[in-house]
Amino acid sequence: MTSIDASARRLSVLHIFKVYYPDLFGGTLTVIRDICTGLKASFAFAVLACSSANGRRRIVVHDVPVERVRSFGDILSLPFAPTYPLRLWRRIAQHDLLVLHAPFPLADLVFALGFGRKRPLVVHWHADIVTHARLRRFVEPLMRRTLSRAEAIIVSDRALLDETPLLREFADKCHVVPFGIDVSKYERPVPRHPDLKVGHDRGRLVLACGRLVPYKGFDVLIRAAVGQTFEVWIVGEGRERARLEQLIQSLGVADRVRLLGSVPDSELVKLMYIADVFVMPSVTSAETFGLVQLEAMAAGRPVINTSLDTAVPHVARDGIEAITVPPGDHRKLAEAIDVLIRDPERRQRMGLAARRRAMSKYSTTQFKQAIEAIYLDAVTSKEGVRSARAMRSETAGLVGAVRIAATLAWSDMRHRYVRSLLGPFWMSIQMAIMVAVLGSVIGHLSNANAVARLPMLAISLTAWTFLNNVVLDATTALQNSAGLIKDRALPPVTFLLQCLFRQALFALHNASVPLLLWLALSRTDIEGCIAALPGLALFVACTLGLGLVLGALATRFRDMKPIIESTLTLAFLSSPVIWTAEMINPNSTVMRLNPLTHLFAVWREPLATGHVSMISIVYALVCVAVLAVASVVTVKQLRKAAFWI
Amino acid sequence: MVSISLHDVSLEYPLYGAYDFSVKRRLLGRLLNERSETRTIRAIDNISIEATAGARIGLAGPNGSGKSTLLRLLAGVYPPTRGRMEISGNVVPLIGLNAGANMDFVADDNIRLLLRISGHTPTQAVVDEIWRFTELEARMRHMPLRMFSSGMLMRVLFATATAFPADILLLDEWLSVVDEKFSAKAEQRLLKLVSMAAIVIIASHDQALLRRTCTSVINLDQGRIVRAVPLDRYSERPFELEEKRA
Numbered sequence: 001m002t003s004i005d006a007s008a009r010r011l012s013v014l015h016i017f018k019v020y021y022p023d024l025f026g027g028t029l030t031v032i033r034d035i036c037t038g039l040k041a042s043f044a045f046a047v048l049a050c051s052s053a054n055g056r057r058r059i060v061v062h063d064v065p066v067e068r069v070r071s072f073g074d075i076l077s078l079p080f081a082p083t084y085p086l087r088l089w090r091r092i093a094q095h096d097l098l099v100l101h102a103p104f105p106l107a108d109l110v111f112a113l114g115f116g117r118k119r120p121l122v123v124h125w126h127a128d129i130v131t132h133a134r135l136r137r138f139v140e141p142l143m144r145r146t147l148s149r150a151e152a153i154i155v156s157d158r159a160l161l162d163e164t165p166l167l168r169e170f171a172d173k174c175h176v177v178p179f180g181i182d183v184s185k186y187e188r189p190v191p192r193h194p195d196l197k198v199g200h201d202r203g204r205l206v207l208a209c210g211r212l213v214p215y216k217g218f219d220v221l222i223r224a225a226v227g228q229t230f231e232v233w234i235v236g237e238g239r240e241r242a243r244l245e246q247l248i249q250s251l252g253v254a255d256r257v258r259l260l261g262s263v264p265d266s267e268l269v270k271l272m273y274i275a276d277v278f279v280m281p282s283v284t285s286a287e288t289f290g291l292v293q294l295e296a297m298a299a300g301r302p303v304i305n306t307s308l309d310t311a312v313p314h315v316a317r318d319g320i321e322a323i324t325v326p327p328g329d330h331r332k333l334a335e336a337i338d339v340l341i342r343d344p345e346r347r348q349r350m351g352l353a354a355r356r357r358a359m360s361k362y363s364t365t366q367f368k369q370a371i372e373a374i375y376l377d378a379v380t381s382k383e384g385v386r387s388a389r390a391m392r393s394e395t396a397g398l399v400g401a402v403r404i405a406a407t408l409a410w411s412d413m414r415h416r417y418v419r420s421l422l423g424p425f426w427m428s429i430q431m432a433i434m435v436a437v438l439g440s441v442i443g444h445l446s447n448a449n450a451v452a453r454l455p456m457l458a459i460s461l462t463a464w465t466f467l468n469n470v471v472l473d474a475t476t477a478l479q480n481s482a483g484l485i486k487d488r489a490l491p492p493v494t495f496l497l498q499c500l501f502r503q504a505l506f507a508l509h510n511a512s513v514p515l516l517l518w519l520a521l522s523r524t525d526i527e528g529c530i531a532a533l534p535g536l537a538l539f540v541a542c543t544l545g546l547g548l549v550l551g552a553l554a555t556r557f558r559d560m561k562p563i564i565e566s567t568l569t570l571a572f573l574s575s576p577v578i579w580t581a582e583m584i585n586p587n588s589t590v591m592r593l594n595p596l597t598h599l600f601a602v603w604r605e606p607l608a609t610g611h612v613s614m615i616s617i618v619y620a621l622v623c624v625a626v627l628a629v630a631s632v633v634t635v636k637q638l639r640k641a642a643f644w645i
Numbered sequence: 646m647v648s649i650s651l652h653d654v655s656l657e658y659p660l661y662g663a664y665d666f667s668v669k670r671r672l673l674g675r676l677l678n679e680r681s682e683t684r685t686i687r688a689i690d691n692i693s694i695e696a697t698a699g700a701r702i703g704l705a706g707p708n709g710s711g712k713s714t715l716l717r718l719l720a721g722v723y724p725p726t727r728g729r730m731e732i733s734g735n736v737v738p739l740i741g742l743n744a745g746a747n748m749d750f751v752a753d754d755n756i757r758l759l760l761r762i763s764g765h766t767p768t769q770a771v772v773d774e775i776w777r778f779t780e781l782e783a784r785m786r787h788m789p790l791r792m793f794s795s796g797m798l799m800r801v802l803f804a805t806a807t808a809f810p811a812d813i814l815l816l817d818e819w820l821s822v823v824d825e826k827f828s829a830k831a832e833q834r835l836l837k838l839v840s841m842a843a844i845v846i847i848a849s850h851d852q853a854l855l856r857r858t859c860t861s862v863i864n865l866d867q868g869r870i871v872r873a874v875p876l877d878r879y880s881e882r883p884f885e886l887e888e889k890r891a
Binding site for chain 2: 192404415553560
């Protein structure tokens with residue numbers, strides 16, 4: 001999550017697509033390029049694409065750094081780039097926003113596996129997979145997962161939304177943003193190429209433009225040229241080239257139909273001007289928008305497009321800016337071209353309408369603004385979701401309370417070290433002195449070997465100090481943290497847990513005293529220590545329960561605190577902490593009824609003898625159970641703790 | 646989706662007298678059969694508020710009208726006595742800046758601790774950013790907060806509290822705490838924070854401020870909504886922040 005000041009720098013955005021300049025030209029790439037150049041003030045863009053060309057892996061195109069992942073050719077119109085998912089995964093963390101240009105199953109794979117979940121994702125839905133319907137069956141679950149985790153889906157036209165079932169599932173996050181076109185590029189220049197005006201004068205030049213791939217339907221256009229008078233120029237490159245050339249030859253239209261190959265943008269603009277009719281004969285819904293027809297419209301050309309159920313017939317509308325013919329029908333296409341060729345006045349009328357529409361409806365400013373807003377929203381909403389999730393786990397749940405309590409306790413302990421070099425070890429020294437004094441006193445009281453008793457005395461005192469301090473600490477904890485509870489809305493239980501953690505850390509310091517004594521005076525018995533661990537856990541659990549319950553009670557009823565304090569002193573004296581049961585009559589009723597006797601016994605006995613009596617275990621377990629119930633009630637009641645402080 | 650939905654929410658605030666805090670007195674009362682009900686005050690009385698992303702709600706009203714209590718109720722400090730309350734989104738209450746600061750800790754440690762308390766990981770970069778915002782000398786970073794003047798302290802606490810954006814921001818008498826020299830910068834930062842939050846609720850006596858920043862103002866009196874005024878002028882005089890953000 002970024003802090004508030006970090007937003008001053010440009011957000012880093014990664015465009016994810018199968019291919020990029022200079023390997024290919026086309027509508028989708030134009031869109032990516034326009035976004036990159038148009039929004040470079042707000043975002044720092046980068047592109048991750050595949051490339052089968054041998055060349056540098058990292059290049060800069062139009063000021064945008066492009067990483068090209070090695071591809072070994074196309075399979076089912078998709079680049080075969082096995083390392084692409086890996087590269088994408090590695091790049092995810094470096095960017096603030098991921099922008100996927102769908103369909104691109106290689107990237108879906110990464111997102112479907114759940115990588116990059118923490119990054120906001122925007123999907124530009126350019127087309128459905130139509131050409132390879134069978135592939136779709138396998139890819140659709142992946143695409144669905146990608147879409148479901150995306151923050152926003154951008155489509156170029158309403159029609160896409162209506163016609164794509166997969167998108168309808170996510171209609172609530174789909175945004176319709178029509179592509180924009182910079183009409184100024186198509187301002188009619190002074191005719192500087194009088195030689196090229198020839199075609200224009202003749203009024204029978206038909207232009208088409210696009211990658212030479214099957215869905216563009218150029219074969220239909222070539223067939224339409226048979227037996228007609230008009231000329232057809234097709235701009236673009238692609239794997240269909242050989243097949244189309246063959247078709248031109250076999251239909252005997254080579255004199256009028258030319259494949260011009262790739263043409264730079266500036267040249268394309270000129271070609272648009274000299275053309276009389278622009279044709280987009282696309283045959284499948286893979287053609288979702290037809291950015292190139294928009295370019296032709298910007299250049300004031302009448303358009304002939306096909307009645308696909310995509311945006312195509314909505315961008316240039318039948319009878320106004322275009323004549324729309326059924327896809328794949330070369331007779332109807334030929335007819336339509338012929339109508340326009342024969343009617344210069346109509347051509348001009350449609351051309352003007354086309355330019356007007358391009359300027360008003362598909363302005364690049366609107367496009368850029370809409371895209372920018374969606375990108376920014378995606379980033380902030382993801383942050384919101386993420387921080388909300390973080391907050392929920394951080395503060396609401398018990399886990400969050402524990403985490404904050406631990407943080408606070410740790411900081412308390414560190415602070416002890418800040419104040420003095422020895423930190424909490426000062427208390428340990430105090431403890432050592434206490435052990436020495438008490439040890440000698442007890443040595444005089446009983447005849448037993450006082451020195452041999454010292455380690456047990458030390459560890460008992462450490463444990464008692466822990467319990468005593470947790471409870472005492474808890475009685476004031478809530479009042480001391482009133483600010484955090486009332487103004488920062490932290491759950492009150494946090495501060496009772498903080499007492500436990502803080503005192504546990506101090507107890508670990510104190511434990512150095514018994515540990516040293518143990519090492520110096522007793523034979524080390526690891527098995528006994530391990531056997532003591534479950535008992536110690538019971539002891540700590542009881543301490544926690546006592547801390548919670550008494551802490552809450554002392555906050556609710558202020559006169560509880562002195563009562564608790566005196567009870568603790570009494571308990572210290574009447575429990576076998578500094579003395580052991582053997583020193584007095586072990587069967588005395590008070591001794592047996594005192595739960596502390598057993599709470600100490602469950603871990604002290606295994607330490608001393610390796611055995612523990614069943615009664616002690618049962619007693620300790622009952623204590624834990626009772627305190628657990630009381631703690632649950634307490635935690636519920638603590639909701640009202642803010643009223644008490 | 647960030648939203649706040651209060652439906653007929655009431656809060657009975659228990660007024661604990663000296664006796665109510667005493668368990669002995671209670672037991673005695675029980676023995677003497679003296680029934681003593683804890684007195685309560687209806688701090689929030691049947692309030693319904695619906696707010697979705699984009700809402701900027703101002704709470705106005707005299708002292709004791711329930712503004713802060715309502716904020717605390719929304720923050721989850723007080724449980725509502727009656728009614729339905731649904732809040733989705735990350736709520737960040739900026740009710741008192743002071744809360745959580747430890748005067749004996751050095752400034753840097755305090756910043757880190759406060760960030761952790763609010764659920765953020767204090768990376769060095771974030772702490773540096775916060776410190777830069779305070780415009781205090783670098784050597785002050787390693788001094789305990791008790792050596793800071795109150796103004797300097799406020800800078801540190803303010804910078805830390807406002808370092809991260811929130812979905813739902815609850816502000817109580819904001820800006821009144823910051824010294825004059827710092828206030829222009831602080832106001833800008835707060836406004837930025839406000840602009841980034843989906844829902845902001847501001848309790849203030851400063852009517853001009855509320856009018857300037859809010860889409861609607863709720864007037865409270867004795868825990869009741871006296872009047873809820875949607876500010877039409879909001880559209881006429883667009884919130885200056887929206888421009889900055891764009």
